[in-house]
Amino acid sequence: MSAKRIIGGIYSVAADKLYEPLVVHGAFRLFGGPLNDLVAEQGRRAVSGALGEPILDMPVGTGYFTIEMARNHDGIVVGVDIAEGMVRETHSRARLEAPNLVAVQADAHHLPFEDASFKAVVCTNGLQVMPGLVPSIEEMERVLAPGGRLYISVILAPVGAPFRSPTREHLPTLMRPAKDIVATIQERGLHVTRDERVRLATLIEATKPS
Numbered sequence: 717m718s719a720k721r722i723i724g725g726i727y728s729v730a731a732d733k734l735y736e737p738l739v740v741h742g743a744f745r746l747f748g749g750p751l752n753d754l755v756a757e758q759g760r761r762a763v764s765g766a767l768g769e770p771i772l773d774m775p776v777g778t779g780y781f782t783i784e785m786a787r788n789h790d791g792i793v794v795g796v797d798i799a800e801g802m803v804r805e806t807h808s809r810a811r812l813e814a815p816n817l818v819a820v821q822a823d824a825h826h827l828p829f830e831d832a833s834f835k836a837v838v839c840t841n842g843l844q845v846m847p848g849l850v851p852s853i854e855e856m857e858r859v860l861a862p863g864g865r866l867y868i869s870v871i872l873a874p875v876g877a878p879f880r881s882p883t884r885e886h887l888p889t890l891m892r893p894a895k896d897i898v899a900t901i902q903e904r905g906l907h908v909t910r911d912e913r914v915r916l917a918t919l920i921e922a923t924k925p926s
Contacts, residue, residue: 735802740780744841747871748917752781755840758867758919759785762836765865769835770794772859774824775842779806779817785838786814794834795819796827825851832861841917843870844890849900852889857904863926866906869919870897894918 744751759781762771768790773782776795783806786793795810795817797803803821810817822828824846837856846852856866874893876884884892898908901922910921 735778736780739841740777744871744917747915748841748869749915751841751869751871751914751917754914754917754919755781755869756784758840758869758921759838760788761921762838762865762867763789766791766835769861770833771836771838772796772829772834772856773838773840774827774856775799775802775839775846776806776819777802777840777842779809779814779819781840782806782817782838783809783814786810786817789816791816793817794829796822796824798823825855827855827859829859831858832864833859835861835864836867837864838867840867840869841871843868843897844872844888846889849889849892849897853897853900853904857901857906857924860924862924864924866901866920866922866924868897868901868921869917870894871917873916894920 763785770791771789771793773793774796776782776797779795782795793816795806800821803819806819810819837860843852860866872894873890876887876891877893884896898911898920901908906922906924908922910919912919
């Protein structure tokens, strides 16, 4: 079984009752301090910058942050997650709370969208568990429209920081320093405008040239 299927299975099981109390209200606050408030603010900036055009949120999780973003957005918000349970939970909530939010089950490395489909791409506290930093960033950049903005929040335990760059490339993103994520984004031609650390969390924002 692939790492992607294992991760998807774990998060599907956790979606119903475990994810929000243990992860959103537990781990995020423990390791990121005011991270939840900072993520919510990123969502508001994504809505402001998208100007009614489509927004992608990946991974969507249970829709905890995404629903609020969709409520404030005049256009469509697409939430993607590899975990079927997460997609099901988000879909159930969105029907009542944010009908402009569409939940889709998909692989972050093979998104079912055309190039330049989204004016904003949001990746909230999920990049660290996505296998493959480079292909994950490549897909986000591919579906981001010229002039669009990328918003990332990520929790890292960078125990691999002392290793040289070629060695770190073989490590999970969770174990790599934030500078590797920034460098990968820049290698895709995006301009990084924010790189902020809060405890073990990092918030990154970048713009795709027009």
